[in-house]
Every structure is written in structure tokens, then in C-alpha cells.
Amino acid sequence: MSRVADVIAARKGEGSGALVGYLPVGFPDLATSIEAAIALAENGVDVLELGLPYSDPVMDGVVIQQATQQALANGFRLRDGFEAVAAITARVSTPVLLMTYWNPVLQFGVDRFADELVAAGGAGLITPDLIPDEAAEWLATSERTGLDRVFLAAPSSTKARLEQAVERSRGFVYAVSTMGITGARSDVDNAARGLVSRLREAGATSACVGLGISTPEQVHEVLGYADGAIVGSLLVKALADGGVDAVAAAASYLATGK
């Protein structure tokens, strides 16, 4: 039903959990962003989350903002996103989700966007500013195309809203570890553990924790209670500072602790 869910379940079956790695498309340029994503897949990342640069990324901290702003300044177009997905999926079997704010999808056309993503071999969408309440069109389109749809759950979400997020998500539910935006934190909030536990009560079988995770210890700790750990800003920073080799090393270090 969902390749992403299958991959996560398989890692879970091995007594661990999935490492989900985020990088934006087009940073520092399109070709390098593709190579960097492939390097993630080849160094222990189980699910790729590719961010589409957007002019008003309210959920992102300064590291990802700077990277996506540079990609936009370099002339990023939505088409580059599909091109990146196609190039990556041609070379690695790791499932690829796009992380995108909603307006680009809306302007491209929800159906057309989904069809292009399927054609490129993409697995689905993570939509940080689209709540299930506003997602009628996307729910219908994702049913038609079989694409995964990852909605967010927050520590502040009510029981009813967690149930809705679980019911509407496919692939996994994105458990926001803390009340905040993307960016490394020294402590992944205790709220994450409680949130995953509440998501389990709401019926979640696939819940990945994101925001603030940047060390192998944090990954290990999160995988002790969740099905996956999502890392973004650390990888973006590695790419910015040391290129593809540094991203490969960072992914490997997160996955193995070495």
C-alpha cells in the first residue's frame, strides 16, 4: 500500500527504526542536491525527504531558510523538483517524499502535481502548512494516485486531532518533537515521547519524530519509542559546509554512530 510505510516497518522488524533524511532541492545547485540525496540513501538513510524551496517557509528555521532562499535565488523551478525525484529514484530504491508548502502545489494544480510526482517515481508529500481539515482536494488526489500523504501532529494537538492526523496520513505521521520550527536542539523535547505515545493510542502504526534531531544519540533515543527519526538542518549544514562528502559522512554517523 505504501512503500514508505513498508520501509519503516522493515526497519522496525529489524529491531530499529527508520532514519528519514531531509535536503532541499536546488541547494547549492540542482545537480549537487541530487548527488547529496543519493549520498544519504547510500549511507544509511531509509526514507528521503526532499524539500521544495518556497518564498515563505514559516515552519523552517534559519539553516533551511538560507538554503532554500539560495536555491530560489539560483532560479529554482517546481519542475526541478520532479527532475530531482526522477534522477534519484533512477539510481537508488529509497522512497522519496517531497516536503512542500501548499501554495506551489495549488498553483501547479493538485492533480497535475500528483501525476508528475508519480511519473517521476516519487512516493508522496509531506505538507507542513496543510492540515487535514483543508485537504479535501489532496485527499481525493492521493487516493486516486496512491501517493503517501504525511500530515503533522503536534504536542498541542487534541486527541481528536491526533486521531484525524493518524486516519488521514499514509506512510507515516510526522510527530513534531517540540513546539517550534526546524533546527538543531541540544535536547529533543520530552514532549516527543508523550506525543508518540498519544499517537499510538490514536492508532498510529507509523510515527516518525522530527524537529531538533541532530546526533546519533538523539536518533537512537527517538527510535526507542518511535518508528522513525527525521533529520534535516544538520544535513543541510553539512552540505553547506563540506559538500556531498560531508553529507555522506553525516548520514553515516547518524545511522551508525560512527
Added chain:
Amino acid sequence: MAEGTKSLRDELGPYFGEYGGRYVPESLIAALDELDAAYQAAKTDPVFQAELAELHRTYTGRPSIITEVPRFGEHAGGARIILKREDLNHTGSHKINNVLGQALVARRLGKTRLIAETGAGQHGVATATAAALFGMECVVYMGEVDTVRQALNVARMRLLGATVIPVTTGSRTLKDAINDALRDWVASVDTTHYVLGTVAGPHPFPVMVRDFHKIIGEEARAQVLELTGALPDAVTACVGGGSNAMGIFHAFLDDSSVALYGYEAAGEGHLTEHHAATITRGRPGVLHGARSYLLQDEDGQTIESHSISAGLDYPGVGPEHAWLADIGRATYLPITDDEAMQALRLLSRTEGIIPAIESAHALAGTIKLGRELGPESTILVNLSGRGDKDMETAGKYFDILDADALAEEDRGPIDGAER
């Protein structure tokens, strides 16, 4: 209004036709629900309403007066022009109406910290003022570009005890200040209320902000009726996000004989690439938590807006305006920087009232409208703010500053040709 027709004044959100809604991260939903519940309770609570009314009477200076401006009207086809004087409110604009209302709601919610975005600085100043009045902490996000062109308002906010954070991302103007305020709020909702300054954003902001400003139209409607014995033929206002326009339009929505005109900032011209004419030139999309018209490229990336007026320099517009435009109840037209500046000078010289550059867009539109409607017509204009904050911009625009002499003493004195 025809019998059985639904009142246009009853829109409660979250949707206005196909506009509005809540396009925000899940982390904010609980706070928006909490705010909505507190606001709904306050709306029908006589204690809350009395408290707000008393603040408006003893602090804001409400009701604001209306002023008839016949010498200005001579330049507007001889139409009878009446200004609603929101410029006379404490802090210098209509913004205080909304801020006091929201600060009272925030206090009810036990929040101790107010955050706000600001463009021209008027909303930031109003929020800093309310925070000082209520003993709350205050942080104002302001685009770096705007902190330069509105430096005096930055000083005002700091004097009032607020922290002003210059925003250096994106276009470094109002839209980016909203992004940073939202990022702050996502991380601080337990203690913090986000005092959104216009009728945009996720539900309940568009309805709540409108409701706190609708007193403008309610007062003005009664005042014009008392003065002239009739309703005006048209009501005009400038539109950036659209708060002062919604405030004065709302009371007239069901008066089908009253035409409503919103004037958008056309910058260097709405057919150039440098404007902020969102309804005139934009198309529907999602920005800052709501679906509405916005300036965007083919990929849905927000296009940077341009206007001489920092308060109108915004690529979005409130969802209720988008809806009123679509159903034809209100008409939205572009006004260029130059048209606005000429109207600013005209009102100053004919009536001794210096308007904010934002409000001058409404005046420029009114001049055109008066010439269309003729001397028998009456037009009510929302004079949303005063021009004190704009003196540097106006001084440069009309070349009436001696600033160069101040900056470089070795230069000879500059003859103020416009003096």
C-alpha cells in the same frame, strides 16, 4: 437589503466564499482554537465589551470625529467629501482599535507576551503601546527595509519598551515580518499572543480584526447620517491587508445604495513589476494562513510587492476583501505612488491635514471618484492614519528637506523649490 436576503454583515468565517481558512502548521491549531473560543466568549460578554468601550473612550479617543473638507472637495469634482478621522486616534491610526481588543483577549487567556509584525510601524507602535498599558512584554518583527524607511517608528516602539527585531529574510518587508512572527508564535504559544495587525491570516484573525475595527464604520455611518441626513453615495479606503477598509466598509455592507471602493497601492503602476495591487493583479492562492488573492509567480512563489507606503507594501490581502471583490460588493482599484503623494500634498494644503501615505491612496482614489460622481455626491473617506511618520519620505519626494545641508555642512543651502 431585500427581505430574506442574508446579511453580508454576518460572515463569521472561517471561510468567505472560497477564501479564508487555516493554512498553518498543526502546532498552531490549538492556539487558534483557544483564541477563537476566547474571542467568541468575549464578543458576547458585556464586561469585556464595557471594558473595551471604556478604553476607547478614555484612551483611544473614540468616537473619532468626522471632518468635511470642501476645499479638498473642489479638486474632487466638487463632491461633498467627509473624512473619518482615524488619524486622530491615540498612536496616530486606526490600528489601536484592533490592538486594544486583542490585548484584552490575550489578557483573558493569561498570556504575558505580545508579538506583532509591522510594516509602516503603526501596528507595531499600537501593539507596543498596548503592551506598555497592560504591563506585558512586547516583541515586534519589522522588515529591515521598513526599519530604515520608518526609523522614527522604531524609536517610538523602543521608547515604549518593546523589542524591535529587524527581519533580514526574503524581501525584508511586511510579509517576511509576518513569517518571523509566525515562527516565534509556533515556539511560544504557551505564553504569547500574536497580535496580527490586519484582516488576514488564519481564522479567527480575519473576523476578529474586522470586528475590532467595525466601530469605524458604525460611528461614521451614524455621524454622516446626522450631518447630511442621508447615507453617503460611496465609502472609500486604502487596502493593504485591508483592516481599515473592512472596518469602515462593514457597517455599509447591506446598504446597497452605498458603493464601496478599496484603493490598492499600484507603486510605479499596476502594469509595471513594481506594485502592491493584489486584487487588481494577483490571483487566488495561499499565503500566511489563508486563501485569498496574492501576488505570485507561475510556481506559486510570492512576488515581492512595491509601494512608497510601507503599510500597503504587502503581496496579500484579507480573504473577506477577496470575497467582496468576487461577488461585486466592493470595487478595488489601483493608485500609484505619485497619485497618492499628490493627494497627500493636496489635503495638507487645502485642509491643513497631513494624512499618512497609506490613507493618501484613498484620497487619490476619492479625487477620481468625485469627478465621476459629481458635485451632488457625498463620499466618506477613511482617513486611517496621520502623516507624521511619513515626513522623511514626503520631504524627499517633494524635495523640501534641508537634510543634505544637515548631512554635509560643506554644501551650500538647498533652496526648497516646493516650499
